[in-house]
Amino acid sequence: MNDQVTEKNLSAGVEEACPVSGGIMPEMEAAQPLMMPEVSPNLGKMPQTNHPYAGVAKQYIYAIGQIRPQFPTESVKREVTRLSSSLRGVTPDDNVLFSVLSQARNAALAREICWVLQIDGCVDSYILQARSPIELTEIIGYTEADYPKKRKHVLVIGVRGPVASPKMCNDLQLPILFCNQVTPFTEEDFVQYVSGKTKVDEKIVAATFSQLLAFTDNAGNTDVHRAINYVILKYDAVYKMAKAMLQDSNNPYTLAKVWGRPANAQGNRSIVEIIFTYEDRYLGDEAHWYCRVDVSDQFPFLVTPLARFYPGP
Structure with missing residues (x-):
C-alpha cells in the first residue's frame, strides 16, 4: 500500500x-424522565451497604445490544394484559407495551418487569436493574415503536452484579447489570x-x-x-x-x-x-x-x- x-x-x-x-449523540441526550409519584428516595437504588456486591472489586460493563421485556410472574403478565386491553385497536400492537409502561402511574409495574439485555439480538446476557427513574425511563423508551421501522440498539454502562435467583425472573438466571447509563439509539x-x-x-x-x-x-x-x-x-x-x-x-x-x-x-x-x-x-x-x-x-x-x-x- x-x-x-x-x-x-x-x-x-x-x-x-x-x-x-x-450519550451517543447530543440530540439524543434530552430524554426527560417520567414524572414519578412520591416514592421512597431509595427505590430502585443499589444499597450502599450489605449488598452482595459490596466489598468486591467491581466488574464494569460497557455493552451494546437490544432489550426485551420478560414477565417475572403470571400476575405481572395479567396486569399488563388488563391495562393493555383498553388500548387495543387504538394504539398499534407493537406500541401497546410502551403506552402502558410510560405512564407515571404504572412506574411500579414497569419495575416489576424483567428487562433482559440481549447481545446480537438473540443471546440473553444480563438482567437490567435500573438505579433510578432516569435509567428506567430510557429502558421503557427503548420499547417505543418507530415508524418506519428502524434497527434499534442500546448502550448500557454499569456494574455486573450477582447471578439472579430463579425466582427473580421466572427461572431466567443471568447476571444482574446495575445500570448507571442506558442510551437507546437507532442504527x-x-x-x-x-x-x-x-x-x-x-x-x-x-x-x-x-x-x-x-x-x-x-x-x-x-x-x-x-x-x-x-x-x-x-x-x-x-x-x-x-x-x-x-x-x-x-x-x-x-x-x-x-x-x-x-x-x-x-x-x-x-x-x-x-x-x-x-x-x-x-x-x-x-x-x-x-x-x-x-x-x-x-x-x-x-x-x-x-x-x-x-x-x-
Whole structure:
C-alpha cells in the first residue's frame, strides 16, 4: 500500500477523537424522565451497604445490544394484559407495551418487569436493574415503536452484579447489570450523526458500523471488549479511516479484522490496544492501525489516537 497516500488521508483529521459525552449523540441526550409519584428516595437504588456486591472489586460493563421485556410472574403478565386491553385497536400492537409502561402511574409495574439485555439480538446476557427513574425511563423508551421501522440498539454502562435467583425472573438466571447509563439509539440515526460530523458517506459509515459489530460481537465484560465497544460508538476517527483506506488512490483496502490486547506499558492504569487490520481487495496485502484506550474505570477514554501498527515477526 502507498503509505504516503494513507498518511495524508490520516492527517486530514483522522487523529481527532470523538468527544465523549453522556450519550451517543447530543440530540439524543434530552430524554426527560417520567414524572414519578412520591416514592421512597431509595427505590430502585443499589444499597450502599450489605449488598452482595459490596466489598468486591467491581466488574464494569460497557455493552451494546437490544432489550426485551420478560414477565417475572403470571400476575405481572395479567396486569399488563388488563391495562393493555383498553388500548387495543387504538394504539398499534407493537406500541401497546410502551403506552402502558410510560405512564407515571404504572412506574411500579414497569419495575416489576424483567428487562433482559440481549447481545446480537438473540443471546440473553444480563438482567437490567435500573438505579433510578432516569435509567428506567430510557429502558421503557427503548420499547417505543418507530415508524418506519428502524434497527434499534442500546448502550448500557454499569456494574455486573450477582447471578439472579430463579425466582427473580421466572427461572431466567443471568447476571444482574446495575445500570448507571442506558442510551437507546437507532442504527439509522447513529449513521446519520457520524456521517454529518465526519463528512464520510453514510454508506461507508453504515457498512463499517455493521462490520465492527459483527467482528466484535461481545458482552462488554472484559477490558478488551469494553475498549472495542467504546471505539465503535465514541471514536469517529475509525469511520474516517475506513473512508481513507477504501479510497486509497492505488488499491482499496477494506476492514478485515479488529482485535485487542493489553498495552505493554500499563503503569497503574489499564490500557488496551485496539488493532484494525485492513486488507487489499485485489492483492491480499494487509495494513494495520491501532489506538489505545484507558479502561481503568467505568467510562473508557482515548489515550492514543489512530497510528500505524507494525506487527512483530
